[in-house]
Amino acid sequence: MIGRESQQFYSYSTKSSIKTKIGYKMCLSSVPSYIYATVKATESSLPHTFNVTVLDVKESYFEVELKRTDISEGWNMFVTVDWNMYTGDFLVVNNKAIWLPDVFTVSTDLNRENAAIDCNKREGQLVEIADKRSFKLVYNYVRNNFQFEKQEFVDFWLGSSYNILTSQVTQSNGEHGYNEGWHPGGWPKNQLGRTGLIIRVASPDLRRDHGMGNLDPFNLHTVIKLCALEID
Template identity: 45%
Template sequence: MSNTGSYSFSSYSTKASRRVNVRFMMCLSSVPNHVIATARATDPSLPHKFNLTVLEVKIGDFVAELERNDQHTGWDTMIVVDWKLYITENAVLFRNKIIWIPDLAQRNNLTYDEASEYCAENGGTLVDIEDKEMYDVVYHYIRNNFKSGTISYAWIWLGSSYNPQTMEVTQRNGEPGYNGTWWSGFPANNVDYNRLIIVVYSNNVHHGLRNFPGTIRFVKMSSLCSKYIS
């Protein structure tokens, strides 16, 4: 879920920066996962330009550092903060993405296309793992959140493709993807093994990437989705 809004207030500072509290002016059921905000003088004829850095997010407002950047001095004027918030339950934030499993208890027989469609229905796309740092974030998110029930593992489709001939991983945007932490015996060199999954076991011993045909159906599959935030 995302919402946008604005908050106007009178602000005074003798220095080039100060902390401010910005209210959402709406009722929220939980603390937002992420907030993006910008600040400007209400009067467009003023030369004032501001940087705004979100420091702490709460359920009714957020604390930010407001800094004037057109000149190193204070201000005494009305200011408008335009904000956009994101709330996604059971999600993880990494760089400029929200990453989540839409249904943490979902265990279906999904092909790659069906998993991709499931993410689209939930407002996202299948995750592309960019590098080792992102792999670790994804791995720990799955292990700590996926409700495996009576089974001890999660098999989850990713968005990237694999070329068995060149042994290259490619993200959906055409950029190289993470090509490491493979499950023992993988990647397979079968020509039609062109899609990736991540396997996570609850015992924290077995995990890694595998390449498989996108048309294959596995028992107990799920989708790991992502959405860019801007």
């Protein structure tokens, strides 16, 4: 799903911006779904700074526009371009790529820590929900992409936590998280230890029994895997 590459090359421009094509170092079987790139002067003592805009993505290369941002002048030097490429079906929300590592695997018994470790192994983290828009996007992504087969619903862990004393949701970065969309069965539960958060997603054929819930994060819970990765 994710590939990371870096390339150093000589670059010259008489203007403050230039378009250039960058070839991959690996053979791909399909066109990447998304590429995020950065560029810097290879010689770190130089003052040059750049913005990068990805213009087009092909199976063997991608095209970018490099624009100098420290001053409106050209350059004549070596630059280093670093990029992440993403393949497959995923969702971009608030500069994070969100994906299902396996859309076919039945649910697995995991506590929140083990779910987070699994995402870390994939260079990601557990998903956070910041607002109603994010909730709807993530919910619908799982609903439309996971192969439910005979399962009426699936759950997945969030990275956020719930405070049973203040009734507040907090993301792992300390910012407030989404505090609506609760499961209609009397959630959230104000019981000791229920500080972990899940989202239950109903299958496309079912329009009930879904929403957010709070559980003990140290207890095993039957979940699918959903991960997120910063893309900038």
